[in-house]
Amino acid sequence: MREVAIVGAGMTRFGELWESSLRQIFAEAAIEALENAGTDRLDGMWIGNMSAGRFVNQEHLGPIMAAEIGRAGVAAARVESACASGGAALRAAFLDVASGASDLVLAAGVEKMNDGVDVTDVLATASDQELEAYHGITFPGLYAMIARAHMQAYGTTEEDLAWIAVKNHRHGAMNPKAQFRREVTAEQVMASSVVAEPLRLLHCSPVSDGAAALLLCPLDQAKRYTDRPVKILGAGMGTATMTLAERESPADLDAVKHSAETAYKMAGVGPGDIDVAEVHDCFAIAEICCLEGLGMVERGKGGEAARTGETALGGRIPVNTSGGLKSKGHPVGATGIAQAIEIYEQLRDESGDRQVKGAKIGLTQNMGGSGASSVVHIFGRV
Amino acid sequence: MPSPRYWREVPARFRLEASRCGSCGKVSYPARQICPACRKKELEPTRLTPRGSVVTSTVVHVAPDDLMMEAPYAMALVETPEGPRLMMQVVDCDPSQVLAGMDVRFEFRKIRKEGHSGILCYGYKAVPA
Numbered sequence: 001m002r003e004v005a006i007v008g009a010g011m012t013r014f015g016e017l018w019e020s021s022l023r024q025i026f027a028e029a030a031i032e033a034l035e036n037a038g039t040d041r042l043d044g045m046w047i048g049n050m051s052a053g054r055f056v057n058q059e060h061l062g063p064i065m066a067a068e069i070g071r072a073g074v075a076a077a078r079v080e081s082a083c084a085s086g087g088a089a090l091r092a093a094f095l096d097v098a099s100g101a102s103d104l105v106l107a108a109g110v111e112k113m114n115d116g117v118d119v120t121d122v123l124a125t126a127s128d129q130e131l132e133a134y135h136g137i138t139f140p141g142l143y144a145m146i147a148r149a150h151m152q153a154y155g156t157t158e159e160d161l162a163w164i165a166v167k168n169h170r171h172g173a174m175n176p177k178a179q180f181r182r183e184v185t186a187e188q189v190m191a192s193s194v195v196a197e198p199l200r201l202l203h204c205s206p207v208s209d210g211a212a213a214l215l216l217c218p219l220d221q222a223k224r225y226t227d228r229p230v231k232i233l234g235a236g237m238g239t240a241t242m243t244l245a246e247r248e249s250p251a252d253l254d255a256v257k258h259s260a261e262t263a264y265k266m267a268g269v270g271p272g273d274i275d276v277a278e279v280h281d282c283f284a285i286a287e288i289c290c291l292e293g294l295g296m297v298e299r300g301k302g303g304e305a306a307r308t309g310e311t312a313l314g315g316r317i318p319v320n321t322s323g324g325l326k327s328k329g330h331p332v333g334a335t336g337i338a339q340a341i342e343i344y345e346q347l348r349d350e351s352g353d354r355q356v357k358g359a360k361i362g363l364t365q366n367m368g369g370s371g372a373s374s375v376v377h378i379f380g381r382v
Numbered sequence: 383m384p385s386p387r388y389w390r391e392v393p394a395r396f397r398l399e400a401s402r403c404g405s406c407g408k409v410s411y412p413a414r415q416i417c418p419a420c421r422k423k424e425l426e427p428t429r430l431t432p433r434g435s436v437v438t439s440t441v442v443h444v445a446p447d448d449l450m451m452e453a454p455y456a457m458a459l460v461e462t463p464e465g466p467r468l469m470m471q472v473v474d475c476d477p478s479q480v481l482a483g484m485d486v487r488f489e490f491r492k493i494r495k496e497g498h499s500g501i502l503c504y505g506y507k508a509v510p511a
Binding site: 118120121124130131132133134135136137138140141144145146148149152193194195196197198199241243244245246250 | 391394395411412418437438439440441442443444445446447448449452454455457459466467468469470471478482493494503505
């Protein structure tokens with residue numbers, strides 16, 4: 001396999017972008033990534049997208065998006081793994097370049113969730129239709145069940161969950177692309193309306209529109225496009241059973257563990273080597289479970305790590321310096337790419353107030369569904 | 383949900399049909415073509431006992447459109463005596479009382495009415511034992 005680098009990045013603001021269509025936000029991010037690298041050439045693109053078919057009635061995203069940026073002719077296809085679609089698209093692009101099949105490949109993600117459909121119903125397609133959604137469980141409901149199981153197994157409290165939101169909003173307040181650029185207090189989180197017990201509104205990521213794109217090429221060609229490329233050290237994807245019912249413990253996310261093990265092995269690093277991480281906090285409990293699955297905190301210590309600042313900026317291992325899905329926003333198919341952009345910028349010292357000083361190795365973890373799929377990437381300074 | 387899809391689900395949804403592995407003994411619900419635990423194909427049909435115990439739960443306050451009028455409602459993962467767990471709505475009780483360890487039995491109920499003129503959809507809900 002060839003070594004692979006990221007040489008360009010582009011991203012829209014995340015939020016309710018009523019003035020823009022699916023293709024417009026994709027084009028904005030993709031054009032920025034290509035111009036960033038100063039290249040006209042493109043060999044292919046992989047587009048992470050969960051459900052444009054349901055959100056805006058548009059499938060077949062490969063050609064429509066390639067044509068939108070004047071690249072009709074290139075290999076292009078949509079990659080889907082629910083909310084991990086962006087991570088899966090990045091992995092596809094990484095393997096495309098690593099294999100030697102393509103030289104300049106766009107890894108993109110796009111989702112247009114605010115266009116009038118029943119979002120709760122569309123997100124529920126990432127759960128098992130016959131065995132879960134049919135009976136009335138919602139997506140927040142599934143994570144609420146994971147939260148209660150985690151509370152029972154490890155003593156996690158509602159206050160622990162609140163501190164995840166407080167920390168991520170504190171980070172997101174400094175991110176100009178974030179949907180919610182404001183801080184919240186633990187009291188505000190715990191007084192917000194209930195979505196699915198024990199999860200409250202401020203434990204949940206919002207409904208968002210947004211797009212993000214990265215340009216990948218072989219490491220030995222990277223200096224043609226940028227003086228500060230970032231190397232992809234490892235990529236891993238894993239799955240677990242779709243239903244919570246078939247997991248031995250609903251509190252443990254095995255897909256995260258599987259994806260992390262593969263990525264750590266490929267990169268030749270361990271959780272202790274990571275300087276900055278973006279993990280999938282679609283709900284506050286998810287950040288806790290993911291950090292445990294990644295081996296970055298002890299089981300049951302994720303909430304405490306946010307409260308004490310261990311996982312905040314300036315702490316031992318800053319997590320979700322972008323604001324995470326919670327504050328930055330969660331246009332589902334774009335999230336995995338947006339996470340990688342945060343790490344790309346951190347490793348290029350471009351994160352401004354959110355910069356983790358001297359960060360050399362970063363990690364992203366992007367999850368699909370209620371923990372049924374997970375993609376981990378590890379990045380390093382060149 | 384189109385009616386053929388609904389009809390195909392009848393064995394699992396209405397009769398609680400599962401499969402027992404002749405090699406490792408694992409009971410899988412719904413029935414499988416291959417045992418997910420040992421990947422053997424010696425599977426015997428079996429039925430789940432319509433009762434169990436709550437493993438984890440939630441109370442859904444923000445519901446999908448079809449179930450909006452029922453919120454807040456309790457949902458639980460219920461473990462049957464044979465082992466498989468089912469995702470079920472728990473009714474005929476205070477939703478806040480539906481917690482891990484609660485014993486329930488299954489009753490055949492209407493689950494939802496789909497869309498404005500859709501078919502009535504049935505299945506099991508759990509009630510306090």
